[in-house]
Amino acid sequence: MALKGLIFDLGNTLMYFDGSWPEALKVADQAMVSTLVKAGFQLDPERFDQDFRVRLNAYYVERENELIELTTAHILRSLLADYGYPSVPDAVVNNALESLYHETQVYWTPEDDAQSTLIALKDQGFLLGVISNAGDDADVQHQVDKIGVRSCLDFVITSAACGIRKPDPQIFQIALDHWDLLPREVAMVGDTLNADVLGGQDSGLYTIWITRRADTAANRAHQDTIRPDAVIQTLAELPGLLAGLQ
Numbered sequence: 001m002a003l004k005g006l007i008f009d010l011g012n013t014l015m016y017f018d019g020s021w022p023e024a025l026k027v028a029d030q031a032m033v034s035t036l037v038k039a040g041f042q043l044d045p046e047r048f049d050q051d052f053r054v055r056l057n058a059y060y061v062e063r064e065n066e067l068i069e070l071t072t073a074h075i076l077r078s079l080l081a082d083y084g085y086p087s088v089p090d091a092v093v094n095n096a097l098e099s100l101y102h103e104t105q106v107y108w109t110p111e112d113d114a115q116s117t118l119i120a121l122k123d124q125g126f127l128l129g130v131i132s133n134a135g136d137d138a139d140v141q142h143q144v145d146k147i148g149v150r151s152c153l154d155f156v157i158t159s160a161a162c163g164i165r166k167p168d169p170q171i172f173q174i175a176l177d178h179w180d181l182l183p184r185e186v187a188m189v190g191d192t193l194n195a196d197v198l199g200g201q202d203s204g205l206y207t208i209w210i211t212r213r214a215d216t217a218a219n220r221a222h223q224d225t226i227r228p229d230a231v232i233q234t235l236a237e238l239p240g241l242l243a244g245l246q
Contacts, residue, residue: 003206003245005179006121007172009190010132010140012213014114014235015147019107028103029053032076035099039092041085048083055079067168069159072097072135094138101139110147111212113236118152120239129155129175131188133195137161154178166192167199176203189238193222201226208232208241 008014029052033045056075063069073093080088122128130153134140137160144156155178159165162174176183183204190196191214200207209228230241 003126003185003187003242005127005129005175005181005186006242007175007186007188007200007205008118008128008130009166009188009192009196010130010134010143011108012191013111013189013196013210014118014130014149015108015110015143016213017104017107018109024104024107025053028100031103032096032100035096036080036092039095041080041083043083048079052076052079063165067165069133069135069163069165071137071160072100075135097136098138101136101142105139105142105146108143108146110149111235113234115148115152117235117238118149121242122152124239124242126242127154127179127181128152129157129178131157131166131171131175133159133165135160166195167202169199169203172199172203172205187242189235191219192216193219193226193228197228198222198226201229206230206245208238210235 011017029049030045032052033043033049037043037045055078056072059070059075076093076096077088118128130144132140137158140158140160141156144150144153155175157171157174159171162171164171166172172188176186179186184206187206187208188196188200189208189210191210191212193209197207197209207228208230209232211231211233232238232241
């Protein structure tokens with residue numbers, strides 16, 4: 001097998017969230033609403049905070065079924081429109097979301113072996129890229145810079161930027177087109193059986209499931225039906241696995 005390109009997931013593959021999601025989201029939502037109030041919007045902070053999170057959580061369920069990314073900005077705009085603000089400048093929305101993501105970004109931590117593994121693979125001649133399901137492209141790009149792997153990557157594709165979520169094969173095709181490679185020349189490395197492994201398989205890619213942070217309800221639900229081509233526990237195992245395939 002002559003693999004030339006490797007696509008990585010981001011969250012729980014190259015980095016992980018080291019904190020309490022409920023606590024972090026509470027602080028993040030409050031920061032976003034505070035930014036909007038300071039910008040002159042007449043809002044009841046507690047009510048708007050609750051409405052935003054309810055709408056966002058409903059959207060999270062919908063996007064898993066439709067595989068379409070409308071973005072967090074779209075959700076915020078729709079809620080502001082319902083509150084009587086139908087035409088909010090992009091700069092205002094972006095500032096509000098920057099306040100929100102600033103509070104959650106501090107908890108995202110690079111895996112200890114992420115940077116060293118990607119550098120080693122790049123030195124071996126592999127093409128490297130990231131495909132991430134996420135509601136905000138700027139947030140993902142910030143995280144990639146934060147964990148110090150930008151120089152190793154040819155691209156960072158997000159569902160927020162292209163409007164398509166893994167496992168839809170269209171998002172994988174964007175990566176293949178960028179490299180001008182055939183599916184059999186590329187492997188997908190990720191922690192999620194449905195998005196990463198099934199998406200990669202449906203696109204004709206070799207699939208590698210990384211299990212270090214893969215013990216989730218969603219993965220357990222698919223463990224008997226979605227079978228990756230290879231399994232590793234940590235990124236540090238990847239160069240050895242690939243050497244055995246070449």
